[in-house]
Amino acid sequence: MTAFKGESVATPALPRLAGGQRSDWLAVADALLSAAQRHATPGRGRIVFPGAEGGYGAAVDGLEGFARVFLLAGFRIAGARGEGVDELIAFFADGVRTGVDPDAADRWVRMDEHAQAKVEAASLALALDLTREWIWDALDTQTRDRVIAYLAPVVGDDTYPRTNWVWFRIVVETFLRSVGGPWSADDIAADLARHDSFVRADGWLSDGEERAFDHYVGWALHVYPVLWPRMTGAADLVGHRTAGDVARLDRFLQDAVRLIGVDGSPLLQGRSLIYRFAAAAPFWAGIIAEVPSTGMGRLRHAAGAIVDHFVAHGSPDADGILTLGWHGEWPALAQSYSGPGSPYWAVKGLMGIMLPADHPVWSAVDEPLPIAEADDLRAVAAAGWIVSGTRADGIVRVVNHGTDKARPGDRTADSPLYARIGYSTATAPLLDELAWTDPLEQAVTLIDAQRRATHRTALTPLGAQVVDGVGIAASTSDVHVVDVAPTTHRHGAGLAGTVRHIARVTVRSLVRGPWEVRLTSIDDLAVGVELEGLRLRVGGWPLAGDEPRHGTDTGSAEVQLDGRVSGIRALRPEAVSSVVVRRNASPLGGLAAVPVLTWDAEVGVPFAALVTLTGAATALDARASLELEGDESVAVVTWPDGRSTRTPLTDSGASRWAHRHSRARTGVPYAIAKEQHA
Incomplete structure (x- = not known):
């Protein structure tokens, strides 16, 4: 086929390569x-x-x-x-x-x-x-x-x-x-x-x-x-x-x-x-x-x-x-x-x-x-990932507690391309301008009285492994708000700026099939940070397309699109549910919708949510329960399919969870008080 430079010539239909010659x-x-x-x-x-x-x-x-x-x-x-x-x-x-x-x-x-x-x-x-x-x-x-x-x-x-x-x-x-x-x-x-x-x-x-x-x-x-x-x-x-x-x-x-x-x-x-x-x-x-x-x-x-x-x-x-x-x-x-x-x-x-x-x-x-051929559950220890693939809907999900495109000790805004808690083959991180300063989807953030969201980069990985059919990964972070400095050079990493530390937060994920039980603890507040007016926000999987359908119920929210469902449900304590919709924020469609839970922040209280991405008809019926038992904290989860598992929380962050399912405790401020430039 010959054409002059710049002339539009329709390309013939291309053959299928998987299984092809x-x-x-x-x-x-x-x-x-x-x-x-x-x-x-x-x-x-x-x-x-x-x-x-x-x-x-x-x-x-x-x-x-x-x-x-x-x-x-x-x-x-x-x-x-x-x-x-x-x-x-x-x-x-x-x-x-x-x-x-x-x-x-x-x-x-x-x-x-x-x-x-x-x-x-x-x-x-x-x-x-x-x-x-x-x-x-x-x-x-x-x-x-x-x-x-x-x-x-x-x-x-x-x-x-x-x-x-x-x-x-x-x-x-x-x-x-x-x-x-x-x-x-x-x-x-x-x-x-x-x-x-x-x-x-x-x-x-x-x-x-x-x-x-x-x-x-x-x-x-x-x-x-x-x-x-x-x-x-x-x-x-x-x-x-x-x-x-x-x-x-x-x-x-x-x-x-x-x-x-x-x-x-x-x-x-x-x-x-x-x-x-x-x-x-x-x-x-x-x-x-x-x-x-x-x-x-x-x-x-x-x-x-x-x-x-x-x-x-x-x-x-x-x-x-x-x-x-x-x-x-x-x-x-x-x-x-x-x-x-x-x-x-x-x-x-x-x-x-x-x-x-x-x-x-x-x-x-x-x-x-x-x-x-089959479901898959595996840990990628180097990246701090739990990988869960489900044959029923063909989706592969990654729960991320080790990758943020940063060096230990860095303090920047989170990159939506790296620092989110979840990535998959069916969803894309939000990538509008707001996504670089306000982590929403697949994020755990504290929202301060000025409605600024915290960032977790650089996180401290606490390990990723599969134990008795449950993937477990965790990380802890000195979460912070960032006043981003203007820049024209964006190479994928999180943006730098003036940093103010807010709290020490630990997040742990228990993963099985299309579900993640996400546990969050605000361990300590930074010096000078007041608990009053502070909110904890947990975002689920984003679905993007022409017209995603969405709705909320008491303590739960979901988004439906093209046979896929993203859901989030509060397991403890009660939470306010919502769905956030953003336009022109995703390469997968004009409208992106994210199910969200928010709580009043408390130090030492384990917050827990069931986060779901599935090809099932709905996630609102995805019931689950969680109990934390013992001095060394064992997570007892009854999953939406009725199976019950007991997962010891035994890595370096386990002690943070002991005794916290029964009562809150007073936060001890940790000693990072001054603003820094990342």
Whole structure:
């Protein structure tokens, strides 16, 4: 299909990939490539997608568009072994020549002009390595020298953020080394050591020193250690690392494959969600690395289900473009640095097409997602998560007591992308402006007399585990109000500002199936804080769509939408119930509704609520009861399905709960009284 630049050409219906053939994967990739090529500049050095200019400017947008689409082309050309893709080879060879031509109007932004070029350089280097035989080897000497000169500034550059960015320098220097360019063994050793410092339990990694557990664990920190050893000349740099990297990936995938909803939706949590089906990338990494614990058929199905989810919901759009958003276009989901080419990191989710037609993955027997076969309840200790997936409604929920994208001791506003108590494959955190200053959904907050809500970042995790069929996780926080300082740079973390401490609050979650019993204790008030006028607010799961239905009863509230129900019910003591509705706050729909409970605050009294997200007809009938017994506090819960469980509250926060079910006690102010700047 041929079209002039900017001409709208409807993209044909794309095939289903879960359970599909290799030809189906190629059809999706080719549709994205064809649509992207229509937006290339005359010299093909940039691809400028329609939409508002990104936070880093139009020139960066054009480089980003080219580099990320070139990565997809690299997968396509390598998997085809250069056969039948002559036009694709010619197009991107032209783009490389133009990109490094200093006199070209559509040349690539250099690293000394903008740091984002360091990110895109990694995609350029990977794509050039993948297509070495068909593009690099055919370039003239002048162009090769210019490419080397363009990439060379990475060597010795100490300004790379200490996050997944370490891999951008490793990849570029490995390519430079393979073509006779400059490189530094010290740089690579330092970056690998930095990567190793991110390693946490059970195959999980944190994206930097913060408690940043999100999709970057999979689509960056596990993908590059699989692609890098396969680069030309990398083998002697890799040494003995591969076995450890693959073992971590193998263990991570055992959790990751259970974080996908039955409809293929990934978890809506963390930054850069506009990358959409890049969330499929770690499953392809597992296939390429031949991990032993999860079969190729299941990994391929998982990757396909994720891509299918977005295709089924209109992404790419009718013109074949990946817009800023989740399903459709919703720019508020993007970070401040994102531009119209940013969503094309999604192409990592298609990297399986680099595997040729005779690779065994294409003949592996298809295996369904775990959520389609059975309920699941597990702890992700590194992230402080309890994961509960239910086969009946296909929803995967995460209850979060360890992730806030902060360092211990930080005091900021909560990031709705990280610091909420719950995330799922069926709901999205609210992301309007108010969401960054007033935590509501899946939050426990104190509301002061000025109606300001507290924040829990940085929380102190108290552990996550599964005991006798009940998931238990807890955290404690010096909760605080924040007068947010103005900023134009929003990279997903909570906002900084002037902080006033309010209280010490402990929250504990008992999780089983679609239910969470959420227990909250106000342990102590900060010096100078009065109890009078202070309210405790607990928000449930947000549902968003065109017309969510909602209602309240005595001590309970619920929201219904498209066969899903979000409910909240006070277990002790009595509470006031309400439903808060916000417009244009969610990428999943125009109206978002959150069921809420509020109590008059009391120090030392255990407040408890049943929080529900289910595909059942209603949550108002979801009765449950809770008793706290004994000096060491055992939670006796009768769940809505009639089962009774006894869960010892035995971690480091257990003593906070002893004796509190019988009477309140006087709060002892703790010694944080002054305002601070976070």
